[in-house]
Amino acid sequence: MLGQLEGNGKVVISDLEAGVGTLQRMKDEHVDTVLVVVESSTKSIEAARRAAEIGSKVARVIVVANRIGDDEEFEEIRLALGDHEYVRVPDDPAIRRADKDGVAPIDAALDSPGVKAIGDLAKKLSGG
Structure with missing residues (x-):
């Protein structure tokens, strides 16, 4: 497929x-x-x-x-x-909190260390 x-x-x-x-x-x-x-x-x-x-x-x-x-x-x-x-x-407690609240971590805690790390992953995947 x-x-x-x-x-x-x-x-x-x-x-x-x-x-x-x-x-x-x-x-x-x-x-x-x-x-x-x-x-x-x-x-x-x-x-x-x-x-x-x-x-x-x-x-x-x-x-x-x-x-x-x-x-x-x-x-x-x-x-x-x-x-x-x-x-x-x-x-990252901010990611656990966002999950518990049913919201995306990027919306709830943009500046948290976990969200920043996921942003770094996105950059690696996009060639940045």
Whole structure:
């Protein structure tokens, strides 16, 4: 299906189920970038390590280290996943509050560290 959407200016963002099965079936001509979202739990890091390894065979990989509390958590992820591009999204109470209130974080807390990190990710994806 993604092959039918080829062309300039076409962007598809897909939230895949956890695991690597879908990544293993992807063809490189249909994928430019794979975002691997990881949190600091052992289970998440191991799943992300496998996903980044498989994803790097077909596309550019950006690891989104999500809900990171401190430098030690971030370094643990970097050591486990290796040489990739990274975006660090801090554990941000403003994002949790926005979610609880049912509003988009960008609307509720534009200047929060988490929203700024997501903005950095958007810049990376758009080539900026």
